[in-house]
Amino acid sequence: MTNTLEYAANNEGWRPKLKRRALDLQIVEFAFLIFLSIVIAGDHPFAPRTPEALTQQFSQINDGDPIRQLTYIFLFLLISLITIPKIGVKALNGMAVPHILSVIWCLLSVIWSVDPSLCARRGALLVVVVGTVVQVIQYLGIERALKILYWVLAGTVLVCWISLVVTPNAIHPATEDDQALVGCWRGPFYHKNIAGGVLGLTALLFMHYSLRYRRWFDYVLFVLAFGFLIGTHSKTSWGFTITAAIFSIYYRECWKSVVGRYIFIASFYFILSAILILIIGYYDDIVKKLSDPRVFTGRGEIWHAVWLYVKDHPILGAGYSTFWLTDDSPIFEHPVSNFLTTVPHSHSSYMETLATGGIVGFILVILGFVVIPRPFKRR
Numbered sequence: 001m002t003n004t005l006e007y008a009a010n011n012e013g014w015r016p017k018l019k020r021r022a023l024d025l026q027i028v029e030f031a032f033l034i035f036l037s038i039v040i041a042g043d044h045p046f047a048p049r050t051p052e053a054l055t056q057q058f059s060q061i062n063d064g065d066p067i068r069q070l071t072y073i074f075l076f077l078l079i080s081l082i083t084i085p086k087i088g089v090k091a092l093n094g095m096a097v098p099h100i101l102s103v104i105w106c107l108l109s110v111i112w113s114v115d116p117s118l119c120a121r122r123g124a125l126l127v128v129v130v131g132t133v134v135q136v137i138q139y140l141g142i143e144r145a146l147k148i149l150y151w152v153l154a155g156t157v158l159v160c161w162i163s164l165v166v167t168p169n170a171i172h173p174a175t176e177d178d179q180a181l182v183g184c185w186r187g188p189f190y191h192k193n194i195a196g197g198v199l200g201l202t203a204l205l206f207m208h209y210s211l212r213y214r215r216w217f218d219y220v221l222f223v224l225a226f227g228f229l230i231g232t233h234s235k236t237s238w239g240f241t242i243t244a245a246i247f248s249i250y251y252r253e254c255w256k257s258v259v260g261r262y263i264f265i266a267s268f269y270f271i272l273s274a275i276l277i278l279i280i281g282y283y284d285d286i287v288k289k290l291s292d293p294r295v296f297t298g299r300g301e302i303w304h305a306v307w308l309y310v311k312d313h314p315i316l317g318a319g320y321s322t323f324w325l326t327d328d329s330p331i332f333e334h335p336v337s338n339f340l341t342t343v344p345h346s347h348s349s350y351m352e353t354l355a356t357g358g359i360v361g362f363i364l365v366i367l368g369f370v371v372i373p374r375p376f377k378r379r
Helices: 002-010 022-041 051-059 066-094 097-111 116-140 142-166 192-213 216-232 235-254 258-281 283-290 299-312 338-342 349-367
Strands: none
Touching: 022 066, 022 116, 022 142, 066 116, 097 116, 097 349, 116 142, 142 192, 142 216, 192 216, 192 235, 216 235, 235 258, 258 283, 299 349
16 A cells, blocks of 8 residues: 555556546546445445345345446446557556456356356456456556545545434444344444445555645544444454554555665564464464354354365365355355354455365465565665
8 A cells, every 4th residue: 555655656657658538537537436436335335234124135145236237337348448449458467467367267167166157147247347447547547546546435434424323224223133233333334344344444545645645634534434443343354454554554664765675574574474383383272263153253153164165175166256145055065053044255255265266266366465575676
């Protein structure tokens, strides 16, 4: 985040050298704004969470929202009509090779998926979403794309706070089966954990904008985003946001000099090694803790069930986005409690990737996020 803001502001190489008409720019910018708003808002903003409403939403989850899907396709085609004549296949330059291979692997998983039809539909939507993002970034450049993301997230924060006053659906109701959810803020989002993830990333973005530009409204947006994050009671998001904030500020300061960069890299690998040693040393205790169905508000039971499937199908997995909520869900290969029959995902991106993409898909996804620091790399 830190380097992205610095590069966007100071490095011309991050601005595309294209001859773009003003009207084309405005169309792509507006289409991207709508696209991001839909992605962040989710399927049903402010949807009620009464028992009846949840049952209905659960029964329709595999069908998706046709209006939302058609909107994605329309925006993708609109943006493609403008960008492809200018950038063509260069749009793929915005993706790391492992990410490209990950998308291809997801599409190939239709062959062995437990639900080929659902896998194909969701795979096609994946291509549409990823294709939209990479085309826009290559066409507009990092600076313009970040500005649009900035204002979409700023609007999201304001909507979250206003919704607390305007609608009772912005807070988890007393009718929740899980009483720990009652009173937690969720804003327009389906669940407080989704709100926590979005607001956590939003707080980090505004924090770095504040440090970079020193503008008063950046500080205000950061406080508002972090304040709503606290109201969600999403403890995982709290932990990751605070950790990421500390680590990214440390990175920001260290990266100002060559010596600082070596210090950061050394400390990074030291912390990584220490964590690995602790995991090895306390492996049995960790496994015992995670195997407890009650741990992490039921996540232990979810992860245990997913891991049983991964051990049986380690290479290929169940197919992209088809492990949960299908008539022939692989979760039923082993005895499970009634609780697991209503779970929509693995509550861990790593476990979900292992279950749906197998070891191959997991490795490709992880490689896409590996960054090898280069201390002497010049801007």
